[in-house]
Amino acid sequence: MNTLIFRTIAPFLTALMLVFSVFVLLRGHNEPGGGFIGGLIAASAFAIYGIAYGVAAVRRALWFHPMAVAGFGLFVSTLSGLLSILAGVPFMTGLWITPHLFGVEIALSSVMSFDIGVYLVVVGAITSIALALEEKESD
Numbered sequence: 637m638n639t640l641i642f643r644t645i646a647p648f649l650t651a652l653m654l655v656f657s658v659f660v661l662l663r664g665h666n667e668p669g670g671g672f673i674g675g676l677i678a679a680s681a682f683a684i685y686g687i688a689y690g691v692a693a694v695r696r697a698l699w700f701h702p703m704a705v706a707g708f709g710l711f712v713s714t715l716s717g718l719l720s721i722l723a724g725v726p727f728m729t730g731l732w733i734t735p736h737l738f739g740v741e742i743a744l745s746s747v748m749s750f751d752i753g754v755y756l757v758v759v760g761a762i763t764s765i766a767l768a769l770e771e772k773e774s775d
Contacts, residue, residue: 671752671757674758675757676758705756706756709758716728
């Protein structure tokens with residue numbers, strides 16, 4: 637499917653899906669959404685872009701190898717769990733801090749960093765699989 641209409645719409649659709657995936661990621665645990673669903677939406681966006689422009693264009697757009705993104709996400713998720721052990725509470729217990737930045741109080745949690753790690757793992761792994769399948773198909 638390499639039509640002119642699809643190639644014209646694909647960058648806009650990809651950008652819209654990436655923004656929506658970040659929105660779903662930030663919804664977190666209190667509402668439907670989170671890192672896994674947001675990561676699937678982002679990986680789908682890269683797959684659509686890859687179908688329209690090819691694997692090389694997606695690899696240029698990602699900056700990093702997809703498995704490096706997944707590895708970094710796994711590191712962030714693991715670190716989020718280990719922070720609770722350093723604080724003297726059971727593994728994977730949520731921790732919160734509320735720093736004041738520019739006069740605004742911002743609540744940061746280890747739960748959110750865990751979700752970001754899951755997001756990166758899913759984006760990296762699924763995108764890597766999709767790119768490998770697309771490369772096999774184009775040969």
